[in-house]
Amino acid sequence: MILLTQVIGALYAMLAVIFGAFGAHALKKTFTEDQLKSFETGVKYQMYHAIILIVVGYNFSFTKTIETYIVYCFIIGIFLFSFSIYGLCISASKNKKIKLLGPITPIGGLFLVIGWGLLLYSYIQNII
Template identity: 65%
Template sequence: MILLVQVVGALLGLLAVLFGAFGAHVLKKSLSEELLRSFETGVKYQMYHALLLVVLGFNLGFTSALETYMAYCFIFGTLLFSFSIYGLCLSSAKGRKWKFLGPVTPVGGLLLLAGWALLFYSFIAHIV
């Protein structure tokens, strides 16, 4: 599990840099300001959580269910949140908005919140 978290974190980080450059140089010409801001939000959240996964991969042993669930929340939350935003932005720019992705974004956001809540709980569980 440690290696999976580190590899996924590194891949998400790599893709965040790639998508950020793509947005800044290629999509800037074809997306509205609002769509470009949304795309950048997806990139930012992806990078934040990529870095978090790498840090967790080096600091946790993933010997407990809590740590494993936390990692899965961050991985799947990032994929659902950021990649649904990318899909919505790119499909909107082509005039065929993929509306089915609309509900996916908040599900990804809820998974990210759950991951952060589990991380918080892991810190205070020994105190309470």
């Protein structure tokens, strides 16, 4: 699980750089200012959480179930949150907005919040 966490973190980080460059150059011509800001939000959150996946991959032993749940929450949350934003922005820029993606973004955000909450809980457990 350690290596898988690091590999997925590195993959998400690499994709964040690619999508960021794609958004800054290719999509800048077709996006509105709001769409570009939304797309950049997806990229930023993806990179932040890719970094935390790499960090926890180095620091977790995965002997506790909660550590696995934290990683799953971040992996699923990144995918649902960031990739739904990308889909919404790209489809809206082509006047074919995929409305189904709208409710997926906050679900992804909820997974990210749960991941951080579980991480906080695991640290508190170690203190007590």
